Amino acid sequence: MTILLQRDLQAWRDIGGLDTAEEIAQQPALWRELGATLRSRAADVAAFLGSCLHNPQQRVILTGAGSSCYVGEIVADELNAAWPAQVRAVATTSLLTHPELYLEPNAPTLLVSFARSGSSPESLAAVELVREVVADARFLNITCNPQGQLARNADSGTRTFNLLMPAASCDRGFAMTSSFTCMLLAALCVLGKGEWQERLAALAQAGDAALRDWAAPVASLAAQPVQRVVYLGSGPLEALAKEAALKILELTGGRVLAMSNTALGFRHGPKSALNKQSLVILFRSSKALSRRYEEDLLQELQRDGVAGTVVTVGTESDISVAAPALPAQLSDSWLAPLWLLMAQQYALHQSAALGLTPDNPFADGTVNRVVQGVTIYRHDQF
Numbered sequence: 192m193t194i195l196l197q198r199d200l201q202a203w204r205d206i207g208g209l210d211t212a213e214e215i216a217q218q219p220a221l222w223r224e225l226g227a228t229l230r231s232r233a234a235d236v237a238a239f240l241g242s243c244l245h246n247p248q249q250r251v252i253l254t255g256a257g258s259s260c261y262v263g264e265i266v267a268d269e270l271n272a273a274w275p276a277q278v279r280a281v282a283t284t285s286l287l288t289h290p291e292l293y294l295e296p297n298a299p300t301l302l303v304s305f306a307r308s309g310s311s312p313e314s315l316a317a318v319e320l321v322r323e324v325v326a327d328a329r330f331l332n333i334t335c336n337p338q339g340q341l342a343r344n345a346d347s348g349t350r351t352f353n354l355l356m357p358a359a360s361c362d363r364g365f366a367m368t369s370s371f372t373c374m375l376l377a378a379l380c381v382l383g384k385g386e387w388q389e390r391l392a393a394l395a396q397a398g399d400a401a402l403r404d405w406a407a408p409v410a411s412l413a414a415q416p417v418q419r420v421v422y423l424g425s426g427p428l429e430a431l432a433k434e435a436a437l438k439i440l441e442l443t444g445g446r447v448l449a450m451s452n453t454a455l456g457f458r459h460g461p462k463s464a465l466n467k468q469s470l471v472i473l474f475r476s477s478k479a480l481s482r483r484y485e486e487d488l489l490q491e492l493q494r495d496g497v498a499g500t501v502v503t504v505g506t507e508s509d510i511s512v513a514a515p516a517l518p519a520q521l522s523d524s525w526l527a528p529l530w531l532l533m534a535q536q537y538a539l540h541q542s543a544a545l546g547l548t549p550d551n552p553f554a555d556g557t558v559n560r561v562v563q564g565v566t567i568y569r570h571d572q573f
Contacts, residue, residue, distance in 0.1 A: 197540075214364055222391055229380050243301060248298060250300045253279070254286060258370075266524050269383070269522060269524045274384065283314055303333065303382070308336050309338075316567040318341065389518065409536045413544060414540070420470045420471075434531065442547070476505070477506060
């Protein structure tokens with residue numbers, strides 16, 4: 192009998208959660224497959240990017256909606272610090288409503304779109320918007336679906352490059368899991384600076400250990416009744432906290448309320464949401480300065496006793512991996528996919544505990560895997 196994340200395959204199948212469980216568990220293997228894909232396409236990617244990241248006038252906009260937006264937010268600051276180019280994350284949902292704040296018609300611009308399905312209306316509209324507004328803009332589509340409209344609509348010239356993720360990363364389940372981490376790591380590898388192959392291999396090895404060692408404690412944590420979950424993270428891990436909170440909201444159908452913040456920002460009002468039915472999960476930074484601030488907050492929460500449970504995730508934390516498995520050069524952006532394995536499992540078990548169908552928590556169709564009901568308006572008509 193095969194056990195997957197503390198249940199056998201038939202048990203996951205019976206509750207409608209097998210797709211999501213498999214897609215969480217397959218991620219280290221997909222990271223290795225991603226590495227092979229990137230090696231085979233390295234010359235093509237380098238030719239497309241050219242010297243643009245070395246140009247201080249170059250604008251690089253990392254975009255997507257929902258989880259895909261958080262991919263960009265996790266990596267944006269690290270990439271911006273690494274290159275002369277101006278790198279920022281802007282959600283498609285902001286680009287479409289306020290294009291004048293983000294687009295400069297005459298500035299060299301590279302739009303990097305993160306997309307699981309490649310068929311979300313905002314993603315497609317954002318590309319068309321940039322085509323119309325920015326002269327000679329170029330487009331890098333990091334997507335999981337070769338049949339999605341984003342990939343299929345790409346021009347045949349040199350202005351667009353489709354970078355496809357491993358086929359199995361196009362999640363069948365409702366929640367983005369494999370797709371999220373593969374696109375995040377792809378961005379770090381192709382847009383980052385320095386040697387990435389060793390980092391990716393080490394992360395995949397750590398992921399194998401994490402899935403093995405965390406399965407029981409995370410399932411046990413999820414068995415504890417909870418009303419509210421708060422995820423905290425600083426720097427790049429702030430966006431990871433957003434993604435982790437979204438996984439709870441999605442997979443529990445909104446029955447468990449979730450929020451996110453930074454360790455320092457949490458005191459400025461959001462802390463008032465805590466009660467004895469609350470769980471606080473803090474993603475520990477790899478940076479010593481950030482960890483000092485995090486430690487102060489952890490001590491404060493312990494003194495206050497206002498939260499029901501407080502758990503830390505990261506190096507030298509409640510939920511961690513052996514330090515030798517993690518090279519010192521792995522930044523918080525690189526470590527984010529590893530810590531996300533914990534949050535994905537927790538949300539999956541919470542969904543199962545509530546008697547929901549994890550692969551599709553919204554049987555009534557109020558929320559959909561590919562967003563629906565969006566009307567796109569032309570920017571030049573208002």
